[in-house]
Amino acid sequence: MAGTKTLLVLENFIGGRFLPCNSYIDSYDPSTGEVYSRVPDSGKEEVEAAVEAARAAFPGWSARSPQERAQVLHRLADLLEQSLEELAQAESKDQGKTITLARTVDIPRSVQNFRFFASSILHHTSECTQMDHMGCLHYTVRAPVGIAGLISPWNLPLYLLTWKIAPAIAAGNTVIAKPSELTSVTAWMMCKLLEKAGVPPGVVNIVFGTGPRVGEALVSHPEVPLISFTGSQPTAERITQLSAPHCKRLSLELGGKNPAIIFEDANLEECVPTTGEICLCTSRIFVQKSIYSEFLKRFLEATRLWKVGIPSDPSASMGALISKAHLEKVRSYIKKARAEGAQILCGEGVDKLSLPPRNQGGYFMLPTVITDIKDESCCMKEEIFGPVTCVVPFDSEEEVIKRANSVKYGLAATVWSSNVGRVHRVAKKLQSGLVWTNCWLIRELNLPFGGMKSSGVGREGAKDSYEFFTEVKTITIKH
């Protein structure tokens, strides 16, 4: 491992202090394939220390008023915003995404997550009902649950981690967070801002490392009663098994195999650019037969305009994939599609990727469009989580709803049509936690976010996250 001296070495953040770890994992720069940082390989011992710190901080933090907690969240948001450029550069290098994306989406949304929950925590009300004939009044009270375990993936590192930390601490919990071992740098950078923001020691603890070691230690710890997880379905299954003996509360935000349904009366100008490594991306495009050829022509033209480039290039539309293993996984799907007789119209194996010499070992691939593929193909059923889209024709509304619903996932869908009645009808029948019609990824953070079927359990959002991160009690008063 050449250049060890210059590697960035992260430390766990426990009880308000940065602590070294006994062992470390190498972390790779996805744009070069070279090791550039070292991430603590934490385990049970570090989780135990974090639990101790979180337990000690809980009484003081939970006793503060929502207004006092909100002020701290606002200060943290301001500090993150002041470091936006530095954080964006770090996210782009660590994750492989373009600097433009990190600058305009990831870090601004992380800032917004703290501002949003700082505000929404001030506006919850509780229920009250009268039972006059019994001389009773019933009402509910909510209280923070305790120590929340938060586990996040690599695709939107700081964005998804803060989407969990913000509501959890706003509601008065203390947290132990575990970011993906593949993308830990921005979480570590955020820890440097916590003290200045006024977050007391032990309220936010971050333990770095792998799922099987530190993730499982966190999930299995008896003093961590709730786990909020975003990631893959097999990991969610494991977390569910480990949580079961403790009856833990779980929020599981998992993958998708999201359909876009494009009817013949859709505005193609609008839908072509939006169809496209977020769990919400479209991976199956169903196009009504009468416009199939025209759509495909425009879609291919738009895809070919996507510039795959090094993450720091502001003109690149797409950077590198997260890891060598992931690149190989995505490529293996394209290979399977080809073996099944599908057509690969552009991208992997068809077009040539041009990269600077220094980036030849990076995890890059071209956006790839597949057609002539059967609904039963694994490319149409399984989450590939890469720049690969299948485009297939359909005849009728009834047929396309059935086909769109024929996968185990149910996260997001888009419907494109200028017929108002049709978009309402189809949106209602799709088995999907989120449906966008004539648009994509316009987020309203107040409303429930999450999937059905194998795409998850529970929802996140203003009210949903508040309910998840608090315990409700019903009190009856006889007067």
Ligand SMILES: NC(=O)C1=CN([C@@H]2O[C@H](COP(=O)(O)OP(=O)(O)OC[C@H]3O[C@@H](n4cnc5c(N)ncnc54)[C@H](O)[C@@H]3O)[C@@H](O)[C@H]2O)C=CC1
């Ligand atoms: N939101 C989504 O829909 C996402 C879906 N994925 C899908 O998952 C596939 C694998 O990606 P990964 O990052 O490896 O997902 P993953 O589900 O393995 O990892 C997500 C997080 O869970 C942790 N984790 C892994 N195993 C664990 C365990 N046994 N106990 C506790 N925590 C554990 C990981 O360290 C990471 O922090 C991707 O190819 C993609 O298909 C990945 C990231 C996000």
Ligand SMILES: N/C(=C\C=C\C(=O)O)C(=O)O
């Ligand atoms: N959960 C994911 C995306 C969430 C986006 C949002 O909250 O806007 C994911 O890609 O894993």
